[in-house]
Each structure stands twice: as structure tokens, then as C-alpha cells.
Amino acid sequence: MNEKAAQGLYAPRDYFLRPRFALANIELDDLSFEEIIEYSNIVINEKKANLFIVTLDILGAYNSIFDERYSSIVSGAEIITCDGAGLKMLSKIKGGRAVKNKVSGVDLSARLLTEAAARGYKAAFIGARPEVISKLETAVLSGYKGIGETFFHHGYFTPAQRVSIIEKLSRFKPDIALIALGNPAQEKFIEEIKPFVKGCVMMGVGGTFDVLSGALKRAPVFMQKLYLEWLYRLMQQPSRIFRMLNIPKYIVYVLFSEAVKWLGKK
Numbered sequence: 001m002n003e004k005a006a007q008g009l010y011a012p013r014d015y016f017l018r019p020r021f022a023l024a025n026i027e028l029d030d031l032s033f034e035e036i037i038e039y040s041n042i043v044i045n046e047k048k049a050n051l052f053i054v055t056l057d058i059l060g061a062y063n064s065i066f067d068e069r070y071s072s073i074v075s076g077a078e079i080i081t082c083d084g085a086g087l088k089m090l091s092k093i094k095g096g097r098a099v100k101n102k103v104s105g106v107d108l109s110a111r112l113l114t115e116a117a118a119r120g121y122k123a124a125f126i127g128a129r130p131e132v133i134s135k136l137e138t139a140v141l142s143g144y145k146g147i148g149e150t151f152f153h154h155g156y157f158t159p160a161q162r163v164s165i166i167e168k169l170s171r172f173k174p175d176i177a178l179i180a181l182g183n184p185a186q187e188k189f190i191e192e193i194k195p196f197v198k199g200c201v202m203m204g205v206g207g208t209f210d211v212l213s214g215a216l217k218r219a220p221v222f223m224q225k226l227y228l229e230w231l232y233r234l235m236q237q238p239s240r241i242f243r244m245l246n247i248p249k250y251i252v253y254v255l256f257s258e259a260v261k262w263l264g265k266k
Helices: 033-046 058-066 068-075 085-094 105-119 130-143 159-172 185-196 208-213 221-225 229-236 238-244 246-264
Strands: 021-023 026-028 051-056 079-082 123-127 150-153 176-180 201-204
Touching (some): 021 085, 026 079, 026 085, 033 051, 033 079, 033 105, 051 058, 051 105, 051 185, 058 068, 079 085, 085 246, 123 130, 123 159, 130 150, 159 185, 221 229
Parallel strands (some): 051 201
Antiparallel strands (some): 021 026
């Protein structure tokens, strides 16, 4: 373990000697699951700093163009992973080094919970519909034996309840906090709770609770390998089609941005 990393002297990209990958309006950390878990354990055990992880997909990258606060919050995260085939494929257009590691919110959440079960970490789960969070509680407590104390709350709360939840989190002192309020609300919520926790690994996880609870099925492995997980999810949630229409818009934006940079070097 590198104690300086936990003291905030080294960002994860410096700790692993892995500079961020710049693409249009975003940056990505090309870290493996194992490296992220290693750094997470440092932060949790040392209790001197928090670790904010953003698993960024194309839709999140697209939203960051128009939401200045969200863009700033994402840029300030200690780790920004490539969550999705789209960004991974786009990283190849620059030539040279491309992003190798695809780290999704669903997979990283499962890895963190496995670590929590092995080490007795306390975990907080906030977001999703009331019926989903209830199923999630059952799934977590039965599927991750050994996990420490847990805190669950659905994502449909009033401003007053929001304050109460943050106060409860402050007293609960989670080692891991998974927030499923959708992008960009979950990242903004994490920004709010940062001052009230210490030594906590925080991550916005979107629809992950639906999958972990069993409310939605994960795409078959062959579809994941073919980068078609988005299609499988769309088949289960047709209403997502309107958000999906922003994907080609972002692809055009990236191609145009990178072309302008390339021409500027001529």
C-alpha cells in the first residue's frame, strides 16, 4: 500500500503511473478492476480521504457538454472509468494509445460488494424505486454474506428528506456508498455528501440496482462481448430510446472536436 495515496498526495492516475486519456470534452482513467479495488481498500482503511468514482458512458459524456456543474463534478472525480463500448471505440480514433479497460457500474458495484463481504465494510445504497430498493436489500444481505452494517433508502425523497438522509449518512459513516439517482442527479448528490463522510468510496450507479436486485436481467455474456448490452437493456426498457438518440449526436461531437484539434496542429 502507498500511504501517500490515501493522504491525497497522489491521485490514482499518479499512484498507478497512468495518465488520463483525453477525448473531446472528457478524460478517462484507464485502470483495471483490480487496480480500482486496490486503491479503494487504501482509502477505506486509511480513513484520510474519500474516493469518488464516475463510471462514464456516452450519455453521461453528452450531458456534460450542456451541464457545467455536472461537468465540473465529473472532472473532479478521483477515478473516471470508461463505462461502455461507445467511449472505448471512440478512444481509438485518436490513434496511438486507446482505452483498454471497460469498467461498468454494474460490474464494479459487484466487485466492491464482494470486497465488502470479505472485509466487513459498511455499505449505503440510495436510489431506485421503493420496490427495487426492497428487493436489493434482500439480494445484498443474502448474496454478500459478511458485509458490514448496511443502509438502504429509495430515490424518491423530498428536499427535507434529502437533508435527513445526508444526516443519517454522516452518522452511519459508510465505507462504500452507491447512489442510483440517474445521471446527473446522482453525481450532484455525491458532491453534497462528500463533506459528511471520510474514507468512503462513492459511486453513482444509474440502473445498477435494477440489475443487482433482479428487477432487470443482465444481458447474456455473448451480447456483452459483442458490446450489445445497451440493446438488451433497451429491449427491456423501450422508454430509453429517446435518451439513446443522443448517442449519435455525441459521436458527431467527438469526431468534430478531434478533427478541429488535428487541423490546429497542421
